[in-house]
Amino acid sequence: MSTPQALGTAEYDVIVLGAGAVGENVADRAVQGGLTAVIVESELVGGECSYWACMPSKALLRSAQVLRAARRVPGAAQAVTGELDVAAVLARRDAFTNNWSDAGQVAWLESAGISLARGHGRITGPKEVTVTAPDGSVTVLRARHAVAVATGSDAFIPDIEGLRDAHPWTSREATSVKSVPASLAIIGGGVVAAEMATAFTSFGTAVTIVARRGLLDGMEPFAAEMVADALRADGASVLLETETTRVSRTADGFTLELGDGSTVEAEQLLVATGRTPRSSDIGLETIGLTPGAWLDTDDTLLVPGFDWLYAVGDVNHRALLTHQGKYQARAAGDVIAARANHEEVSDAPWGTHVASADHRAVPQVAFTEPEVASVGLTAAAARAAGYDVRAVDYEIGHVAGASVLADGYRGTARMVVDEERQVVLGVTFVGPDVAELLQTATLAVVAEVPLDRLWHAVPAYPTVNEIWLRLLETYGRPVTQREQMAA
Numbered sequence: 075m076s077t078p079q080a081l082g083t084a085e086y087d088v089i090v091l092g093a094g095a096v097g098e099n100v101a102d103r104a105v106q107g108g109l110t111a112v113i114v115e116s117e118l119v120g121g122e123c124s125y126w127a128c129m130p131s132k133a134l135l136r137s138a139q140v141l142r143a144a145r146r147v148p149g150a151a152q153a154v155t156g157e158l159d160v161a162a163v164l165a166r167r168d169a170f171t172n173n174w175s176d177a178g179q180v181a182w183l184e185s186a187g188i189s190l191a192r193g194h195g196r197i198t199g200p201k202e203v204t205v206t207a208p209d210g211s212v213t214v215l216r217a218r219h220a221v222a223v224a225t226g227s228d229a230f231i232p233d234i235e236g237l238r239d240a241h242p243w244t245s246r247e248a249t250s251v252k253s254v255p256a257s258l259a260i261i262g263g264g265v266v267a268a269e270m271a272t273a274f275t276s277f278g279t280a281v282t283i284v285a286r287r288g289l290l291d292g293m294e295p296f297a298a299e300m301v302a303d304a305l306r307a308d309g310a311s312v313l314l315e316t317e318t319t320r321v322s323r324t325a326d327g328f329t330l331e332l333g334d335g336s337t338v339e340a341e342q343l344l345v346a347t348g349r350t351p352r353s354s355d356i357g358l359e360t361i362g363l364t365p366g367a368w369l370d371t372d373d374t375l376l377v378p379g380f381d382w383l384y385a386v387g388d389v390n391h392r393a394l395l396t397h398q399g400k401y402q403a404r405a406a407g408d409v410i411a412a413r414a415n416h417e418e419v420s421d422a423p424w425g426t427h428v429a430s431a432d433h434r435a436v437p438q439v440a441f442t443e444p445e446v447a448s449v450g451l452t453a454a455a456a457r458a459a460g461y462d463v464r465a466v467d468y469e470i471g472h473v474a475g476a477s478v479l480a481d482g483y484r485g486t487a488r489m490v491v492d493e494e495r496q497v498v499l500g501v502t503f504v505g506p507d508v509a510e511l512l513q514t515a516t517l518a519v520v521a522e523v524p525l526d527r528l529w530h531a532v533p534a535y536p537t538v539n540e541i542w543l544r545l546l547e548t549y550g551r552p553v554t555q556r557e558q559m560a561a
């Protein structure tokens with residue numbers, strides 16, 4: 075280790091460790107609440123989502139989605155006779171990541187009045203973070219009020235023989251790919267695996283998914299079936315309930331040995347088996363916490379046992395999604411300011427300073443073919459949670475708006491209802507272009523709009539939103555409270 079070159083000190087109201095989308099929002103809200111804030115970043119300001127996750131992966135997926143949409147509509151289909159221009163897709167992805175430059179985000183930090191300390195930060199005591207800059211200089215930062223850990227997560231590499239030594243791709247290499255491989259094996263069956271399989275299949279790569287359980291576990295089962303069917307129809311091989319027992323590197327790429335004794339050969343290998351917290355080297359041991367662990371929090375994102383330590387975003391493992399992390403960040407930044415300013419804290423469920431939606435109302439879109447857009451509880455999760463559940467399904471292709479959108483539209487929607495209160499607990503849409511339907515479902519779940527009132531939210535004709543009308547009609551018109559009282 076190099077000798078520290080200089081030792082500076084600085085004091086701020088709030089120190090945010092990690093300048094991903096989440097850390098940026100914690101700092102921004104704290105500054106808007108009248109506090110001073112410094113953010114510590116060892117890589118690129120903007121974090122995983124901007125450079126190696128959400129944005130580049132969606133850029134890799136979008137062009138093929140547009141092409142598929144055009145091919146489903148006669149008139150347009152005849153106009154698109156060429157193949158996907160993969161080089162142009164990669165160039166568009168590069169533009170989305172600003173060629174992995176964070177200059178724009180640094181300018182935003184400045185405009186928002188947030189100080190930036192470049193370097194690796196470690197907690198070195200209560201309300202203290204020591205930053206080692208790339209040039210070896212050391213600065214000790216002290217916080218008057220709070221330290222917020224927003225260090226995110228890394229790809230988890232499972233303990234499969236030979237895997238680590240084979241140096242497989244993680245999501246970082248897959249999303250920043252410069253030239254596409256002829257064949258790609260993917261270990262894992264989650265959202266990263268499904269999205270990257272969709273993208274690389276569209277590039278002409280021969281993809282093999284090896285998932286030790288199902289595809290998209292945790293979502294409604296029909297979503298996994300439709301995505302697996304579409305991948306197979308596009309030429310991918312989808313092996314479910316299949317263990318990978320050993321991985322080795324060959325002259326041409328990789329060999330995967332599977333639980334049934336068969337093998338898979340591929341030029342490249344992507345491991346997409348979940349995430350591990352970036353908390354092993356941030357000084358947690360100096361304050362009595364366990365390095366490498368996810369950081370538990372209460373609903374104000376405060377770590378139990380501390381009145382100054384917050385954990386926000388992926389690192390707290392509440393919901394590993396950018397939008398949920400930013401939602402937590404707004405609550406955390408605001409509550410840090412409220413506590414510092416001795417203002418009232420609103421920490422009852424659904425209050426200003428809590429991230430209540432993390433528990434039962436998380437929206438997510440898997441940008442696969444077909445897309446999977448879901449919010450709240452699946453039927454199985456709702457039953458497991460003890461609700462009296464009725465699940466209502468409807469084919470989206472039977473809705474007039476969907477038939478206009480694409481010939482032969484195939485999609486399914488499920489609404490999960492709490493029969494006791496007659497409110498929506500969860501919704502899943504699977505089909506082309508369903509992502510933009512999701513916010514209506516999120517509103518219904520979060521606001522707990524009674525079904526008899528939802529009947530009055532009339533979807534415009536002919537849009538795919540008419541799926542709501544069909545789901546409600548299939549459920550049957552509930553008796554309104556007023557009618558119940560009159561009876």
Ligand SMILES: Cc1cc2nc3c(=O)[nH]c(=O)nc-3n(C[C@H](O)[C@H](O)[C@H](O)COP(=O)(O)OP(=O)(O)OC[C@H]3O[C@@H](n4cnc5c(N)ncnc54)[C@H](O)[C@@H]3O)c2cc1C
Pocket residue numbers: 091092093094095096097114115116117118119120121122123126127128129131132193194195196224225226227245249266352355356386387388389393394395396397398399
């Ligand atoms: C391939 C892929 C696609 C995804 N797509 C989506 C999507 O479409 N939609 C969605 O909502 N979510 C998506 N996600 C999840 C999303 O990327 C994460 O939930 C999100 O990036 C978490 O943000 P964060 O700020 O908590 O962490 P990060 O974005 O990881 O930011 C943490 C920052 O902290 C810095 N840091 C860590 N330790 C230190 C330290 N000791 N000192 C200084 N700096 C430090 C890191 O360098 C990093 O910049 C995707 C994830 C993957 C892997």
Ligand SMILES: NC(=O)c1ccc[n+]([C@@H]2O[C@H](COP(=O)([O-])OP(=O)(O)OC[C@H]3O[C@@H](n4cnc5c(N)ncnc54)[C@H](O)[C@@H]3O)[C@@H](O)[C@H]2O)c1
Pocket residue numbers: 232233261262263264265266267269285286287288290291346347348349394395438439440441
């Ligand atoms: N569009 C989106 O919103 C989006 C896109 C990509 C990623 N993400 C988020 O990023 C996070 C990471 O995604 P992910 O797909 O890596 O994780 P995931 O948790 O969604 O899926 C992990 C997969 O790895 C498998 N797995 C776990 N341990 C394994 C082992 N030891 N051996 C073999 N297989 C194993 C699991 O069975 C599962 O199929 C998720 O939380 C996800 O929500 C979101």
